[in-house]
Amino acid sequence: MTSRRAAYLVVVLALAAVAWTNGGEKASRKSVLRHVVLFQFKDATPPAKVKEIAAAFAALPSKIDSIVGFEWGTDVSVENKTKGFTHGFVVSFRDKAGRAVYLPHPAHQEFVKLVGPHLSDVLVFDYNTKE
Amino acid sequence: MTSRRAAYLVVVLALAAVAWTNGGEKASRKSVLRHVVLFQFKDATPPAKVKEIAAAFAALPSKIDSIVGFEWGTDVSVENKTKGFTHGFVVSFRDKAGRAVYLPHPAHQEFVKLVGPHLSDVLVFDYNTKE
Numbered sequence: 001m002t003s004r005r006a007a008y009l010v011v012v013l014a015l016a017a018v019a020w021t022n023g024g025e026k027a028s029r030k031s032v033l034r035h036v037v038l039f040q041f042k043d044a045t046p047p048a049k050v051k052e053i054a055a056a057f058a059a060l061p062s063k064i065d066s067i068v069g070f071e072w073g074t075d076v077s078v079e080n081k082t083k084g085f086t087h088g089f090v091v092s093f094r095d096k097a098g099r100a101v102y103l104p105h106p107a108h109q110e111f112v113k114l115v116g117p118h119l120s121d122v123l124v125f126d127y128n129t130k131e
Numbered sequence: 132m133t134s135r136r137a138a139y140l141v142v143v144l145a146l147a148a149v150a151w152t153n154g155g156e157k158a159s160r161k162s163v164l165r166h167v168v169l170f171q172f173k174d175a176t177p178p179a180k181v182k183e184i185a186a187a188f189a190a191l192p193s194k195i196d197s198i199v200g201f202e203w204g205t206d207v208s209v210e211n212k213t214k215g216f217t218h219g220f221v222v223s224f225r226d227k228a229g230r231a232v233y234l235p236h237p238a239h240q241e242f243v244k245l246v247g248p249h250l251s252d253v254l255v256f257d258y259n260t261k262e
Binding site for chain 2: 033034035036038071072073074075076077078079081082083085088090096099103122123124125126127128129130
């Protein structure tokens, strides 16, 4: 093997290793702050408004850089322990500094104004994942 | 550039792309069922028992194969909307069939017996992540 070939192989392996490690950290290894938000909507809120609100929440990651992960879904549990909550959202930040950017952010505050009048109940629970 | 150099570069880019894509899929692209469980413990339950219970919950992934992800933490939210819940656990399954293995599993049932007498409140909310 020439030294040039060997050098290219080193680059191949190094790039692959870096890419793989980054992916794995995103998946599970790096501690992040999970911000769990559950909504119960008022009976008077029409389904179209509920859809609009969920879409508006789902648009926040494109507006607020400190959001590093976002998931949401409607309840599909089978244990009848939802306490009436029907919509769940999990917003992830690198740490509490990321959350401190998010909470007062104009895009978040605009969302709060949109959703507020339609909520009959809300729960917020945050936790740090383990390293 | 020689054709050999070009060939190596193609390999570099292909390997890096494959590794990156796999990592990304693990992180967010495959739909899973998230099973969110919040606990509030009785005042009478001593801190040592709370620790024992959290450790017992965290041991379930090693006993029940259908658990594909597990996270937990104590509340660190700043919005005063926890409704008294102090401990949060998120158990992930590939789908509802995975949950159907978990709920009646002897290891889970043993855990339920351990924790039950110490809970003043519990909330369960499940959702499917988007593809």
